[in-house]
Amino acid sequence: MADYQAPLRDMRFVLNEVFDAPSLWASLPKVAEHVDPETADAILEEAGKICSGVLAPLNREGDEQGSRWNDGEVTAPEGFKEAYQTIVEGGWNGLGGNPEFGGMGMPKTLVAQFEEMMQGANMAFGLAPMLTAGACLALDAHGSQELKEKYLPNMYSGVWSGAMDLTEPHAGTDLGIIRTKAEPNDDGSFSVTGTKIFITWGEHDMAENIIHLVLAKLPDAPKGPKGISLFLVPKFMVNEDGSLGERNTLSCGSIEKKMGIKASATCVMNFDGAKGWLVGEENKGLAAMFTMMNYERLGVGIQGIGAAEASLQSAREYAMERIQSRAPSGAQQPDKAADPILVHPDVRRMLLTMKGYVEGGRAFSTYVAQWLDTAKYAEDEERRKHAEGMVALLTPVAKAFLTDRGLETCIAGQQVFGGHGFIREWGQEQLVRDCRITQIYEGTNGIQALDLMGRKVVGSQGKLYELFAQDLAAFIEVNSSDETMRPFLEPLVAAFERLSDVTEFVIKQAGDNPDVVGAASVDYLDLFGLTALGYMWAKIAKAAAPKAAEDASGFYSGKVKTARFYFDRLLPKTVSLAEAIRSGSDSMMALTADEF
């Protein structure tokens, strides 16, 4: 297994050449205050050192050891506590955090690159900073000034970590039916009682305190999702002076044995009248949670890209070193017993498919991050609203499409290794096992597709889709006279028309038939994602083509040729997806339960 190296050159290319992020930052005063291109570059460099040098080396052994539970205490694998300390010392937990409470105020466009390398280096570890950052975000957006002052600085620093407690044994997707209760105490606090499952890093030994954000129901709360509130429940009470007080009445009942991300603890958390404080308004807990979710969901999509990049690096190296059989066109290295397997068209197909999704996916997550930055920091309200619409539309695509393609990429990387891909020491199989969870948690990919197709596209009667369509149409228009762009724009235009037609088709049908949305949703998200990545590859080609001739390293010409592959071999999948969607919902809904 090749050692993971943070893909700094690719990240700089996307940030500076494909998107010109520095101009975006300059246009947002609150961002410009904290970051300029030099600062950003230094952050990337330093983040790369930590991810490649500290986190990646712990990844394999972390998987072998796993987190261990003993009588309510959870011990992270060897080296994790020290690595976490490195993250704390660098302030990395608070990279995108609110400077008012000790965050570094960096834009998501930059933070996304750090997230990708952290997740690519060690996903099980990366979940701890990721969930802490998510908890901070919810707290910063919805908590009282008092709560923020008390908790945020130590969470941004990472001295305390955060956890999100949503799921219960009988309530996963359907949070409306949770049973955890919160009863008001006389002092303004609440007593929280119930059992939560699947709580990532809900208990561990890496941080001094763990701050749980817990969904629970107040007495007499309305039924369903509109009766859910959000509470902050610390593992240890925090005294007025900020020091830690007594242990709160919550405990980790067990941790799960699971397929992957084994180094991370997935906890059953029991709350037994644990003391907590309301975050945001009563019965509006789901809305508060969704503030966090939009960020987290992009973060999960980025996990898919991170794992896929790690798989690609390793598979590429293996394909160049492993010799086996001869090239179809005749021996390439006649002095050796065989040629490197990179000579074989099908090995190239696998690597190029991986590159197509990883590099296109990185551009797409940066594209979405741009809209997140604009939505959060733009001073002009109209500009902010427009960006919020883009974020709402694109977030489910980023989460589901990038993780679906993430798994596909990791499986392809494993396949490049042949039999060795199945053996643990080579590392590829761990990437498959780890990456698999990204399609499931933070809302399954099926739920993302329903969110996209139902709430966003049909729910807005196409208005949100139009925002994306206008952006893409403008790009096509601007580049229509550029001859070098023609081979990319032609198939892109065709896919775009296909997507727009299907969008219109589903919106029309959905009025008469409530099952149409669910029947179309997963294929629609795929069609959307493939087209969006086509847009990204056209942007990449646009940025790389003028430099391809003069660059001896092959970096820019490789980008242009990979774009060509994407349009030739991957984008055509949109044709079949459109055809499948047009068949409607009848063939799914026709069966009785007995007929399954």
Added chain:
Amino acid sequence: MADYQAPLRDMRFVLNEVFDAPSLWASLPKVAEHVDPETADAILEEAGKICSGVLAPLNREGDEQGSRWNDGEVTAPEGFKEAYQTIVEGGWNGLGGNPEFGGMGMPKTLVAQFEEMMQGANMAFGLAPMLTAGACLALDAHGSQELKEKYLPNMYSGVWSGAMDLTEPHAGTDLGIIRTKAEPNDDGSFSVTGTKIFITWGEHDMAENIIHLVLAKLPDAPKGPKGISLFLVPKFMVNEDGSLGERNTLSCGSIEKKMGIKASATCVMNFDGAKGWLVGEENKGLAAMFTMMNYERLGVGIQGIGAAEASLQSAREYAMERIQSRAPSGAQQPDKAADPILVHPDVRRMLLTMKGYVEGGRAFSTYVAQWLDTAKYAEDEERRKHAEGMVALLTPVAKAFLTDRGLETCIAGQQVFGGHGFIREWGQEQLVRDCRITQIYEGTNGIQALDLMGRKVVGSQGKLYELFAQDLAAFIEVNSSDETMRPFLEPLVAAFERLSDVTEFVIKQAGDNPDVVGAASVDYLDLFGLTALGYMWAKIAKAAAPKAAEDASGFYSGKVKTARFYFDRLLPKTVSLAEAIRSGSDSMMALTADEF
């Protein structure tokens, strides 16, 4: 996790109603001698009891324990030795074996059903009988009368197991470069020296002796694949009277830690001048091995179906029991907190996709088994040759397409479970990990695709393809006036034309460009498999439609409706595959190594 139940009704439906296997058997005197419909049915019933009752209950714990290595000895997980004894007592190892040496002489059409249930119940265990049967096949086809008499009876009974020793650390796909040597002794035997890896059940404690079939090179053998011979190397010497003698000089150096099939031992085997005997002719070992391979490759395809069936059974049950959210069209079970997730179109989409591949795949493996039976047992030479052509063409499709769809199905089954799918105790994640190997071993699926596209289709200049095309065309012709078949035949004809066009396209291009075959191969195999399964679903619809109205159980109407789903939602993938193939090899071959 639902307990695995051998899908006997579906197997009987495929054997008797879709294919009328009894008529095939009656037409082959050597088969008719041993089997009639009643015998076949009794065998299925008994096999079902053992697979569901003995093998399936060991599957989860076998995965947790794994096989253990200690100083050259390998201990199978608890209960495996006893289960193996049950297989020995029933003579299941020799179900399809040559009756002259103690086999039961059953046709592959029947044996394939047994294989599917054994692999579905416990794939790691099932590999032991599978490899023993494969070794018997090679020995029966190529061994001397003396070797056959000495080894086959105890291998068919299973008292001795078999192993296939091909791969070396530097030689997997490219067996031409193996280094294991065989030097002739004075007594007609050979001394075999070398290291083999990835030897499934190469060492274990379940059988009294282990018979290795080892690929090695004679002194002065020609270079490359034409200089490889096959040797029988027993773990224990066998005396003239059949009793076991001294230990041979071969040993298990270690076993691999791997992603799945953990209960099976994947051995490094060291041969240190071990005594062996030539099987077949000198330097024709690869050909001898391929006799076995055609059977094994279908067997691996069947493993994909077996795992997928297990996943389907479990996911179907979960979808009916798990309640979560409401149906899009309004509450279906208003008295409960939520509806079963089966009401959701997207959950149905996942289950129907699974059914489409599993049930269509079972029909396809039975279809290929028919040709294997005909090729082996038909008395008329022309009929035999025709069947051999079909076997040659369809074997790589069965191996690769059924395992690719097998993994896709297991991943879908895991997704139906949401977060619980990632947790080990639910069993779904094990099916994903186990099934993953089927795409890799017995020739990776990329190699299968090259075999199909290069050796079979282009290599015969389309003649082998024509055999399949004629069979499919005849089915379409016969049913063209059947009105109930129209909705199935129309899309089938379109996919068939697409496949034929692409076949012609690649054959034409391949003359000028040696990379075209490898560039097209994987997508071509997928296109072929989807079309072949379309053919199977049309056959299933044909068999089920007349009985659908009168059957209250939903069995037949469920088949017809699932066929409808297959044609609406899965077969359309052929459109995109054809388009991708037509882009040729340029976008793959254009990159230099630096550009990757």
